[in-house]
Amino acid sequence: MNPNSLLFPTYRAFVQSVRKRGARFAALLAGGGVFTAFIIYFALYKFLAYVSKAPMLGAVIGPMIGGLLVSKLLEMLYLALFIMIVFSSVIAAFSSFYLDDEIRLLMSSPIPSARIFWSRFVLMVGESSWMAAAFFLPVFLAFATAAQAPLWAYLIYPLYIFFFLLAPNLVGGLLALSLATLFPIRQMRKVFQFLSVMVLAAMVFFFRYMEPEKLLNPSYFGSVSNYILNLQNPLTKIGPSAWMHTATRTLFEGDPLVSLRQLLPLLTLLGIGLFIMHVLARSFYRRSWQISLEAVENQVLGLEWLRRVLIIPLRFASPEFRVIGQKEITVFFRDPAIFSQIFMMAAIIFVYGYNLTILPLKDLPSLYSGEINDTMVYFNGPFIGFIMAAVAMRFVYPSISMEGRAFWAVKASPVPASRLLQVKFILYLVPMMALGLLLCFISNRIFAVTTSYLFLISFLNVFMMSIVITGLAIGLGTVFARFDADNPLKISGSFGGFVFMISCALYVMNLLVLEAYPMFRMYFYRYYPIAGTGSRLLILLSFVLLIFCSALWTIVPLMRARDTIERYEPE
Amino acid sequence: MNQNEPAISLTGIGKHYGDFEALKPTSLDIMPGEFFGFLGPNGAGKTTMIRIITGIIIPTCGSVRISGHDVAKDPDAAKRRIGYIPDRPYLYEKLTPLEYFEFVAGLYTLTDDLWKQRSEELLKLFKLWEWRNELIESFSHGMKQKVAMCSAFLHDPDIIIVDEPMVGLDPKSVRLVKDIFKEQVKKGKTIFLTTHTLSVAQDLCSRIGIINRGSVIALGTLEALRIQSGSDTSDLESVFLKLTEEEAEEAMSHHPTPA
Numbered sequence: 001m002n003p004n005s006l007l008f009p010t011y012r013a014f015v016q017s018v019r020k021r022g023a024r025f026a027a028l029l030a031g032g033g034v035f036t037a038f039i040i041y042f043a044l045y046k047f048l049a050y051v052s053k054a055p056m057l058g059a060v061i062g063p064m065i066g067g068l069l070v071s072k073l074l075e076m077l078y079l080a081l082f083i084m085i086v087f088s089s090v091i092a093a094f095s096s097f098y099l100d101d102e103i104r105l106l107m108s109s110p111i112p113s114a115r116i117f118w119s120r121f122v123l124m125v126g127e128s129s130w131m132a133a134a135f136f137l138p139v140f141l142a143f144a145t146a147a148q149a150p151l152w153a154y155l156i157y158p159l160y161i162f163f164f165l166l167a168p169n170l171v172g173g174l175l176a177l178s179l180a181t182l183f184p185i186r187q188m189r190k191v192f193q194f195l196s197v198m199v200l201a202a203m204v205f206f207f208r209y210m211e212p213e214k215l216l217n218p219s220y221f222g223s224v225s226n227y228i229l230n231l232q233n234p235l236t237k238i239g240p241s242a243w244m245h246t247a248t249r250t251l252f253e254g255d256p257l258v259s260l261r262q263l264l265p266l267l268t269l270l271g272i273g274l275f276i277m278h279v280l281a282r283s284f285y286r287r288s289w290q291i292s293l294e295a296v297e298n299q300v301l302g303l304e305w306l307r308r309v310l311i312i313p314l315r316f317a318s319p320e321f322r323v324i325g326q327k328e329i330t331v332f333f334r335d336p337a338i339f340s341q342i343f344m345m346a347a348i349i350f351v352y353g354y355n356l357t358i359l360p361l362k363d364l365p366s367l368y369s370g371e372i373n374d375t376m377v378y379f380n381g382p383f384i385g386f387i388m389a390a391v392a393m394r395f396v397y398p399s400i401s402m403e404g405r406a407f408w409a410v411k412a413s414p415v416p417a418s419r420l421l422q423v424k425f426i427l428y429l430v431p432m433m434a435l436g437l438l439l440c441f442i443s444n445r446i447f448a449v450t451t452s453y454l455f456l457i458s459f460l461n462v463f464m465m466s467i468v469i470t471g472l473a474i475g476l477g478t479v480f481a482r483f484d485a486d487n488p489l490k491i492s493g494s495f496g497g498f499v500f501m502i503s504c505a506l507y508v509m510n511l512l513v514l515e516a517y518p519m520f521r522m523y524f525y526r527y528y529p530i531a532g533t534g535s536r537l538l539i540l541l542s543f544v545l546l547i548f549c550s551a552l553w554t555i556v557p558l559m560r561a562r563d564t565i566e567r568y569e570p571e
Numbered sequence: 572m573n574q575n576e577p578a579i580s581l582t583g584i585g586k587h588y589g590d591f592e593a594l595k596p597t598s599l600d601i602m603p604g605e606f607f608g609f610l611g612p613n614g615a616g617k618t619t620m621i622r623i624i625t626g627i628i629i630p631t632c633g634s635v636r637i638s639g640h641d642v643a644k645d646p647d648a649a650k651r652r653i654g655y656i657p658d659r660p661y662l663y664e665k666l667t668p669l670e671y672f673e674f675v676a677g678l679y680t681l682t683d684d685l686w687k688q689r690s691e692e693l694l695k696l697f698k699l700w701e702w703r704n705e706l707i708e709s710f711s712h713g714m715k716q717k718v719a720m721c722s723a724f725l726h727d728p729d730i731i732i733v734d735e736p737m738v739g740l741d742p743k744s745v746r747l748v749k750d751i752f753k754e755q756v757k758k759g760k761t762i763f764l765t766t767h768t769l770s771v772a773q774d775l776c777s778r779i780g781i782i783n784r785g786s787v788i789a790l791g792t793l794e795a796l797r798i799q800s801g802s803d804t805s806d807l808e809s810v811f812l813k814l815t816e817e818e819a820e821e822a823m824s825h826h827p828t829p830a
Contacts, residue, residue: 323677326670327663334665334706405661409722411627413678414650569628571659 006106006119017495029499033134036502039509041138041145048073048146071249074143078241081136082168085129087347089172090179092128095487096120097173097285098180098292107289117281125169127493133165134498147252156256160248163266167240170273177280180288240266307333320415324423331402332395335488345391352387352439356446377447377454378519381461382508384439388432388462388469389504396428396473397500398491400561401481408570417565421474421558429470436462457519461511464546468507468553475557476500479564483571507553514546576639578603578730578761579624584633586619593619595785596633601763601778603638603729606756608776609765612815616785617765618658621734624763625655638729651679654723658735658765660715664708668699668718671707672725679726686725693721696751697744712739720748731755733764737771749775773807783815 018026054066097103097120106116137158144157243266250259307329314325403410410420440462449455480496491497518539577600585596594616601607611617622628624635626642626649635642637649663671669690676686694700697717702710707718716739723731731752737745752762752775766772772779779796781789789796797805800813 319677319680323674326677327666327674330670331663331665404663405659406663408627408655408657408661409663409675410678412625412650412653412655413675414647415678416646566629569622571661 006111006116007122009102010123032502032506033498036505037134037138040135041142044139044142045145048142052146070143070146071245074140074248075241075245077136077139078164078244081132082164082239082241085132085165085168086171086175088132089124089128089169090176091489092124092493093121093173093176094180095490096124096127097176098289099486101486103289107286113286113289114278114282117285118278121169121173121277124173125166127490128169128172129165131493131498131501133161135501137161143248144252147249149252150254152256153251153254156251157248160244160251160263163263163270164240164244166270167266167273170270170277174273174277174280177277177284177288180292181284184291184293238265240269303333320419321423321426324415324420325427328399328424328427335402345394348387348390349439352383353442356443377444377449377458378512378515380440380443380447381458381465382512384436384443384462385465385469385504385508385511387439388436388465389501391435392428392432392469392473392504393492393497393500394488396432396470397477397497398485398488399424399428399474400478400565401483401485401491402488404483404485405571407483407568411565411568411570417562420565421478421561425470425474425558428474429466432470433463433466436466457515461515464511464550465508468550469504471554472500472503472507472557475554475559475561476503478561479557481564481568503553503557507550510549510553511546514542514549518542574603576603577601577636578605578638579607579763580636581624582634582636584620584623584630584635586616586623586628587631592785594623594630597787598633599780599787599790601761603761604756604759606752606762606775606777607764608772608779609763609782610767610769610772610779610811611765611782615782617782618734620782621655621732621763621765625653625732626650627655651726652729654726654728654731656716656720656723656731656733656736658738660712660719660739662707662715662718664706666707667704668694668707668721669703671718672722675722675725681726689725689727690721693724697721697747713741713744716740717744720751728760730761730763733762735766736764737766737768745771769807769811779807781811781814789814 048070052063052066052070054062054069097117100120103116103120107113140157140161141154144154149157243263247259247263247266250262310329311326314322314329317325437459440458444455444458449458476496476499477491480494480499482491482494482496485491485494521535521539579599579601581597581599583596583598584594585592586594597620609617609620619628623630624637624642626635626646629643635649638652640649640652642649663674666674672686672690672693676690681689690703691700694703697720699714699717699721702714707715710718716736720736723733733752736748736752740748749771752764756762762775764772764776773793776793778790778792780787781796789799791799793805793807793810796807796810796814800810800817802810802813804810
């Protein structure tokens with residue numbers, strides 16, 4: 001039996017799930033996905049094409065510095081993506097190698113453990129990377145177009161990306177295998193404490209090493225030549241992201257042979273990594289799986305005090321609200337996998353906050369700083385939206401799926417589907433809105449917003465986004481519920497999670513488009529005060545449409561969710 | 572509860588899954604205080620029937636009334652009167668039994684004093700009191716089944732719907748559960764039970780229905796079924812096998828297997 005045959009059930013399950021939803025749905029989804037990808041690709045391409053010319057620096061020096069800046073940005077993306085996938089692949093590996101239900105059956109079969117391992121590894125790579133690949137593919141292609149890469153390069157480049165994504169998965173897989181040999185994997189807290197320290201250290205190192213703030217401000221470097229030299233210096237001289245970056249640049253320049261030679265270290269490393277993994281899998285996989293079966297430690301006590309504090313306000317709610325809320329909070333704190341999720345989200349918020357603090361706003365000429373800061377508020381909205389969507393995908397989206405096979409108890413009870421959804425929506429809206437408003441408040445302080453109108457708009461954006469994102473997460477999380485999934489990562493990393501992220505992106509675009517006119521008027525209002533009923537009416541119409549669209553984005557998925565629950569037949 | 576009104580009244584309920592007819596249109600009345608046994612081979616439609624009665628799944632046709640309340644139109648009133656024990660005790664594993672009961676009590680809007688008192692009584696009755704603060708995930712199948720049973724009795728329902736209650740229980744617990752069911756019926760509660768353990772049905776049920784291939788093929792007391800089947804003995808197993816085999820033969824004669 002080869003590892004592929006072990007993947008057959010997963011493949012069949014995927015085909016069945018697509019068939020179940022019908023061709024129209026698949027076409028709609030594919031269309032939406034391609035449309036979003038195209039928007040990302042096109043917008044980024046335009047931005048990169050502009051930056052690569054850097055017209056404000058003149059016809060000679062502009063393209064030189066601009067090209068280097070674009071190249072540096074690509075290098076940073078490679079490095080960030082590498083670190084991100086290492087972490088997510090470790091989490092996916094725990095689940096895929098040790099915690100999935102079907103592994104017991106596989107281990108009891110006569111199939112050699114190395115073969116079982118490789119089939120699980122393929123699943124793990126798919127689980128940890130497919131979403132990043134789907135989001136980053138249009139991003140990387142935009143770099144290729146901006147660099148005016150030859151057409152044949154577009155055929156080879158996806159292969160490069162595949163090899164590059166395999167590298168962090170190998171690192172993650174090896175780490176998981178080694179950790180599982182040392183710790184009982186079900187005692188995740190210990191493992192994640194270790195991992196958290198490791199990743200935090202990596203992130204701090206990553207940002208301090210890159211010092212991206214300096215790249216935006218040539219005055220740090222004493223002279224232009226120093227600045228150019230700094231841009232030319234690679235972030236890391238060796239390593240997968242450095243090799244990938246050099247090979248990609250050469251590929252875009254149209255030299256495939258040299259590019260392949262530059263990629264050779266990465267390919268060699270992959271070969272060595274796969275060999276080591278095979279040896280380790282043969283020697284340790286079965287043993288580490290045995291260790292993973294060790295008894296679960298009592299994880300109730302660790303955060304029991306926090307759980308007790310958080311359920312206090314629910315005492316004042318109606319009985320069904322109180323018990324559903326209590327159950328959500330309790331299950332949340334007792335799920336060991338949740339620690340990794342919290343950490344990952346904290347890392348994203350940390351990156352966001354850090355990037356805000358290093359923006360060289362204080363170095364901008366004072367005449368323009370007001371306008372630029374104000375404009376930043378407008379563009380900061382989507383960033384906060386992205387963070388809220390990422391948090392919602394990990395914590396809110398899996399909420400209905402996490403009811404699991406115990407959902408019959410709710411279905412058999414007098415609580416209607418609409419009430420359950422209402423309770424979950426309100427319950428998750430509170431922390432989501434608190435997070436959004438907090439991020440908005442901090443960023444407004446950093447931008448030192450000068451106009452009260454913009455200040456209010458930024459809060460309105462977050463207010464709207466938190467409602468819509470929570471509604472989408474609960475709604476789509478129900479429509480695409482996976483009651484059989486054993487951990488939240490698997491649920492949020494599923495096809496439905498992807499649909500949720502695309503939907504959030506589309507809503508944020510919808511929000512920005514509808515706010516464009518009022519913002520345009522506000523941006524220039526101090527020079528061209530709003531005059532005439534027409535402008536005022538258009539601004540009013542924009543806001544009315546915004547409220548109407550936001551209501552639709554929230555209510556429609558929740559209504560679909562209600563129908564899904566009513567039709568759902570538990571096992 | 573009005574003693575002249577059926578506790579459970581099924582009118583023409585049926586269920587289709589695409590072209591497959593899981594349950595053919597069926598009508599049935601079960602009176603208050605009745606202990607009704609619903610038997611049938613695997614895949615006959617027992618669990619589908621039970622889930623329709625409890626309002627967990629929606630029938631393709633027909634209606635269900637629980638003590639006069641339509642499950643589709645007035646689910647709140649109908650479901651409050653039912654306690655459901657499923658065949659597989661899937662529970663919230665990260666909760667303790669007491670936390671789980673608090674959750675269920677909230678869904679049925681029981682007062683704090685009431686659910687606490689009932690929980691203690693039930694946990695002691697099912698010999699689970701000392702495990703009340705342990706996570707359900709550490710329980711055996713039988714213990715989980717008992718927790719599911721306790722939660723079904725928590726709101727003191729008039730009608731108890733039980734799907735395969737004895738699976739995973741040790742002989743002592745089987746005896747306990749049988750005694751509890753008998754006690755409930757004595758109190759005037761209605762029980763609708765499906766089981767493959769025919770001796771349990773024979774011991775407990777006052778009336779039995781047999782379902783096969785989605786149709787109710789026999790209905791009545793054990794004696795009435797024996798007469799219908801033409802069986803010589805009053806043993807339910809013989810009656811059941813005779814009725815289901817005859818029905819299968821009849822079905823085969825209508826739809827012969829292609830050569």
